[in-house]
Amino acid sequence: MKKISIVFLFFSLSNIFAQPNCEAFKHYGDTLKYKACIKAMEISGHYQFSKEYQSILDRAIEIDSTFDYPYWAKSIAYLKSGDFITWKTLIDKAVALNPKTHLGYRGWCRYQFFRDYEGLIEDIEKLDSLVDYDIGYSQNGTYHLNIAKGLCYKAIGEKEKAIAIIEKQILLNEQENFVGVYDYLHLGVLYWETNQFEKAINTFKKQAESNQLAENSYYMALTYRELDNPTKYKSCLDKTKELYISRKRMFDPYSNPMDKIYLETIENEIKSSL
Amino acid sequence: MKKTFIAILFLMILSCQTKTKSTQSYLRWVGDIQQNNAIDDSDFRVCKGDDNVLQYFNLSEGPVYKGEKSSILDLFKSQYKPFIDNKQNGYIRLRFIINCKGEAGRFRVLQSDYNYQEKTFDNRIVNQLLTITKNIEKWEILHRDDISVDYYMYLIFKIKEGQLIDILP
Numbered sequence: 001m002k003k004i005s006i007v008f009l010f011f012s013l014s015n016i017f018a019q020p021n022c023e024a025f026k027h028y029g030d031t032l033k034y035k036a037c038i039k040a041m042e043i044s045g046h047y048q049f050s051k052e053y054q055s056i057l058d059r060a061i062e063i064d065s066t067f068d069y070p071y072w073a074k075s076i077a078y079l080k081s082g083d084f085i086t087w088k089t090l091i092d093k094a095v096a097l098n099p100k101t102h103l104g105y106r107g108w109c110r111y112q113f114f115r116d117y118e119g120l121i122e123d124i125e126k127l128d129s130l131v132d133y134d135i136g137y138s139q140n141g142t143y144h145l146n147i148a149k150g151l152c153y154k155a156i157g158e159k160e161k162a163i164a165i166i167e168k169q170i171l172l173n174e175q176e177n178f179v180g181v182y183d184y185l186h187l188g189v190l191y192w193e194t195n196q197f198e199k200a201i202n203t204f205k206k207q208a209e210s211n212q213l214a215e216n217s218y219y220m221a222l223t224y225r226e227l228d229n230p231t232k233y234k235s236c237l238d239k240t241k242e243l244y245i246s247r248k249r250m251f252d253p254y255s256n257p258m259d260k261i262y263l264e265t266i267e268n269e270i271k272s273s274l
Numbered sequence: 275m276k277k278t279f280i281a282i283l284f285l286m287i288l289s290c291q292t293k294t295k296s297t298q299s300y301l302r303w304v305g306d307i308q309q310n311n312a313i314d315d316s317d318f319r320v321c322k323g324d325d326n327v328l329q330y331f332n333l334s335e336g337p338v339y340k341g342e343k344s345s346i347l348d349l350f351k352s353q354y355k356p357f358i359d360n361k362q363n364g365y366i367r368l369r370f371i372i373n374c375k376g377e378a379g380r381f382r383v384l385q386s387d388y389n390y391q392e393k394t395f396d397n398r399i400v401n402q403l404l405t406i407t408k409n410i411e412k413w414e415i416l417h418r419d420d421i422s423v424d425y426y427m428y429l430i431f432k433i434k435e436g437q438l439i440d441i442l443p
Binding site for chain 1: 298300301302303304305329331334336337341342343344345365367369384386388390391392426428430432440442443
């Protein structure tokens with residue numbers, strides 16, 4: 001759990017790390033980009049939705065229209081306000097100018113905000129083809145981008161492919177001792193959906209050890225039902241409600257994660273179990 | 275005289291171009307919606323003034339709905355009548371304000387295809403989504419420091435061949 005907290009802390013500060021190093025442009029003699037960068041850094045202290053923040057970045061773009069950072073930084077408020085048209089125009093410019101830096105972010109946002117499954121797959125596979133290093137994590141730190149890609153393959157109906165991608169990435173994550181907060185849960189659900197019930201139970205147990213959630217207990221209950229184990233089915237369902245009420249459940253500040261359940265779902269299942 | 279006129283005209287055009295380029299006007303925040311008496315319900319009021327309307331995610335609750343998201347999904351599933359047409363594909367976003375009493379107002383529509391390019395859906399789709407959303411009487415009341423606030427919320431509808439296939443966030 002401590003490691004999970006560290007991961008969240010790291011990514012909650014990710015905007016700080018995403019700032020460009022202006023001095024590097026100066027060092028390499030790109031005076032225009034250096035000036036645009038210095039201007040862009042004036043956003044510090046301004047809310048990303050504010051006119052001050054947006055206007056400063058407009059001026060940075062006026063100084064050097066080939067500098068990717070201001071397009072990316074401007075795009076965030078449009079994304080979060082649901083203005084997908086302006087967001088896409090801005091982020092596309094950032095991607096065109098610096099694909100290795102922004103493809104992973106764009107792909108993740110297409111999934112997180114718009115459930116654009118094909119869009120994420122396209123961007124992440126493109127990124128993978130461009131770099132020879134690890135493609136990294138989603139902006140919020142919840143998933144390795146390959147796990148997100150697996151979830152998108154699941155959403156478009158390619159469950160076997162999704163399982164293969166997620167199994168492979170979890171193995172790598174385990175080697176790094178850096179498994180995502182929902183990784184085992186999603187894999188367990190995939191096993192359950194493809195009638196691999198023993199594998200599902202083992203995977204849900206791993207999730208419970210690292211980060212127990214209402215969703216994990218719920219899908220475990222459904223799996224025990226399939227395995228004709230009514231005692232464990234009912235005890236898992238009771239546990240599910242307890243976890244849900246104590247807010248131990250999937251959460252994303254901007255959207256509802258895949259495989260998330262709601263109180264109504266739990267109560268309906270409890271009623272049908274009686 | 276003619277040369278002077280042309281010179282003045284040239285300077286005016288140049289001035290307009292410069293103004294367009296360097297002074298894009300913004301409201302207080304991206305996505306702010308100003309009251310428009312021609313289209314907005316005049317009875318709808320924000321409680322704390324337009325300058326204090328937050329975004330739904332500023333309150334760290336995630337996207338919240340009365341009765342959770344499942345209630346919104348159930349509502350549209352039961353009330354939306356698909357308009358079957360293979361050209362009706364893409365996203366429709368309704369953005370609006372929820373005031374401190376849980377009432378919604380100032381609805382604005384944004385429409386695009388699946389490549390995020392602006393498009394116009396058939397009115398029979400858009401109007402249905404607007405009507406169902408406007409008929410929701412009570413939204414979740416959000417608080418900051420135990421005081422109820424006004425906040426922006428949006429719903430994005432994914433449409434495939436006129437059918438509603440998902441609601442976000």
